[in-house]
Structures are given as C-alpha cells and as structure tokens.
Amino acid sequence: MAFAAGLLFVGLYCLLTMKNVIKLFIGIEVISKGVTLALLATGFVKKNTLLAQSLVITFIVVEVSLVATALAIIINIYKHTKSLDIRKLTKLRG
Amino acid sequence: MIWQILLLSGLVLFSVLAILSKDLIKSAISLAVASLLLGIIFFRMSAPYAGVFEISVVAGLITVLFMLTIALTKAEGDVRESRVVKLAFPLFFVIFILIDVLVMKSLLQKIPALPETVEKGTFGDVLWKQRTFDLVGQLAVILAGVFSVLALFRKRDKDE
Numbered sequence: 001m002a003f004a005a006g007l008l009f010v011g012l013y014c015l016l017t018m019k020n021v022i023k024l025f026i027g028i029e030v031i032s033k034g035v036t037l038a039l040l041a042t043g044f045v046k047k048n049t050l051l052a053q054s055l056v057i058t059f060i061v062v063e064v065s066l067v068a069t070a071l072a073i074i075i076n077i078y079k080h081t082k083s084l085d086i087r088k089l090t091k092l093r094g
Numbered sequence: 095m096i097w098q099i100l101l102l103s104g105l106v107l108f109s110v111l112a113i114l115s116k117d118l119i120k121s122a123i124s125l126a127v128a129s130l131l132l133g134i135i136f137f138r139m140s141a142p143y144a145g146v147f148e149i150s151v152v153a154g155l156i157t158v159l160f161m162l163t164i165a166l167t168k169a170e171g172d173v174r175e176s177r178v179v180k181l182a183f184p185l186f187f188v189i190f191i192l193i194d195v196l197v198m199k200s201l202l203q204k205i206p207a208l209p210e211t212v213e214k215g216t217f218g219d220v221l222w223k224q225r226t227f228d229l230v231g232q233l234a235v236i237l238a239g240v241f242s243v244l245a246l247f248r249k250r251d252k253d254e
Contacts, residue, residue, distance in 0.1 A: 002198050003102040007109055009190045013183060014113040020173040022164065023113065026121055029156070030109045033132055036148070037105075044139045050220040056136075056144040057221070058228045060151055065239030067156050071163045072246040078167040085173045 001041055007034030021074050021084045025067075032063055098138060105131045110187075114180055122160040129153035143217055 007030055014027030036056050043052020074084070081088045105128050112124035129152040136145035215223075222229070 002194050003106055005194050005198075006106050006187075006191065009187070009194075010106065010109050010113060013186060017179040018113070018175055020118070020175065022118055022160070022167070023121065023175070026112050026125055026160075029125055030112060030128075033105070033109065033128060036144075037132060037135070040136060040139055040141055040144060044141070049139065049141050050215075050217050051224070053141045053144040053217060054221045054225045054228065056141070057147050058225070058232055060144075060147045061232045062235050064151055064155060065235045067159055068239050069242045069246070071159050072243045074163055075166055076246055083173065084167060 001038060004034045004038035004041065007031065007037065010034075019086050021077060021086050024086060025070055025074065028070075029063075029067075032059070035059070098135070101131050101135050101138070104128075105135065110183075114183060116175075118164045119161070122157055122164065125160070126153045126157040129157075 011027045011029075011031030011034065014030065015024055018024055018027065036059060039056055039059065040049075040052045043049050043055075077089065078084060108124045108128035108131065112121045112128060115121045115124060129148055133145045133149035133153060136142075136148055
C-alpha cells in the first residue's frame with residue numbers, strides 16, 4: 001500500500017509541476033497505476049482476489065477509453081495552438 | 095518477498111523516470127516498462143487475468159497510442175520544463191516517503207477493516223454473475239469512447 005501511495009505522489013507531483021500536456025497525461029497514467037495496485041493489494045490481503053481482479057479489469061477498460069479520448073483531444077489542441085504547452089490553453093476564447 | 099519489494103521498487107523507479115525524462119518517447123517507454131512490472135506483480139499476487147490485461151492492454155495498446163500521439167504532434171523540446179522541478183523532486187519524494195512510512199505504521203492497525211470472506215466459484219462466476227452491472231458499464235464506456243474519438247476527428251464538409 002505504501003508503494004501505491006508513492007505512485008500517487010509521483011503522479012500528483014507531475015500534475016502540479018509539469019507544463020507539457022502529454023507529460024501531464026503520463027502523470028494521470030501513473031496515478032491510475034497506483035489505484036490499480038491498491039485495489040489488487042487490498043483484494044490479495046483480504047483473500048478476495050477474484051473480485052479485485054474483476055474491478056481491476058473494469059478499471060483498465062475505462063482507462064483505455066479515457067486514454068483514447070484524451071489523446072484525441074491532445075492532438076486537436078496541438079492542431080489548434082501548434083504547441084503542447086498547457087499555459088497556452090488559458091488564451092482560448094469562445 | 096524480496097522479489098516482490100524489488101518489483102515494486104522498480105515500478106516506482108520507472109514511473110519516476112517516466113515523469114522526469116526529457117524525451118517524450120523515453121517517458122512513454124518507461125511507462126510501458128512500469129506497466130510490465132505491475133503485470134508481473136499481479137501474476138505473483140495470484141491474479142493472472144488482471145496481469146494479462148495490464149500487460150496486453152496498458153503496456154501494449156496504451157503505449158502504442160502514446161507513441162502515435164507523440165509522432166503526430168512532433169513537438170519535442172517545444173515545452174521546456176523548469177529545472178527546479180527536477181531538482182526539487184528527490185527532496186519532496188524523501189519527505190513524502192518519511193510521512194508515508196510514519197502514517198502507515200501508526201494507522202494500519204487502527205483502521206477497522208472489513209472481515210475476510212472466503213470466495214467461492216471461479217473468476218468467470220464473479221465477473222459474469224456477481225459484477226454484471228460493471229460489464230454493462232464497460233460497454234457504455236467503450237461506446238462513449240468510440241463516439242467521442244469519432245466526434246473529435248470529424249472532418250468539415252466542403253460546403254461549410
């Protein structure tokens with residue numbers, strides 16, 4: 001569980017400090033790894049591995065959908081601003 | 095136990111590399127290696143189905159999607175991250191680990207946990223019968239993802 005908390009910290013640090021949109025999304029991925037590890041570790045300790053596995057698989061499917069949509073948005077952001085800098089999005093109007 | 099700790103340490107190490115690496119391709123590869131290690135950890139925790147999904151989908155498919163996006167945007171070096179961020183990371187990480195260990199030590203025995211229940215049946219029984227609603231949710235999420243990607247890449251008509 002301590003390692004899962006470590007992963008959450010690494011991801012949050014990335015989200016709070018980085019400017020590149022792809023890097024920010026990698027931070028979200030790291031956080032999701034921490035959550036997956038915490039889910040399965042809890043199931044393993046409580047001897048509920050089957051239930052934890054089914055939840056992890058659901059989580060992974062949701063994650064794939066999220067990644068596909070977010071990366072499509074990132075490509076559109078790049079087409080619009082010609083940059084991956086998150087600060088340039090503050091200048092968007094309408 | 096030693097192998098487990100080594101694998102978990104490797105997972106954290108590669109995740110750190112993924113966020114601190116300057117090159118985006120290296121970041122994506124580090125993330126894939128971290129997923130691979132997480133998959134191996136799942137196998138060792140006697141969760142083979144989750145391990146297979148983690149390795150094939152997260153380490154495989156998501157890495158390919160990341161590579162595609164990086165290739166399509168071609169903006170390496172466009173955004174310069176501050177050096178202070180990289181230099182300050184070890185300090186914050188050590189502080190966090192200290193707090194983490196102290197909190198875990200003091201709280202772990204005090205938080206009431208749910209009683210252990212022995213699971214019956216196979217993984218298929220749990221997934222298809224016990225968690226049926228999750229599967230419906232998964233289908234809805236996949237459909238929503240497909241439609242959102244289609245909507246985001248829609249081309250303009252000629253008369254617009």
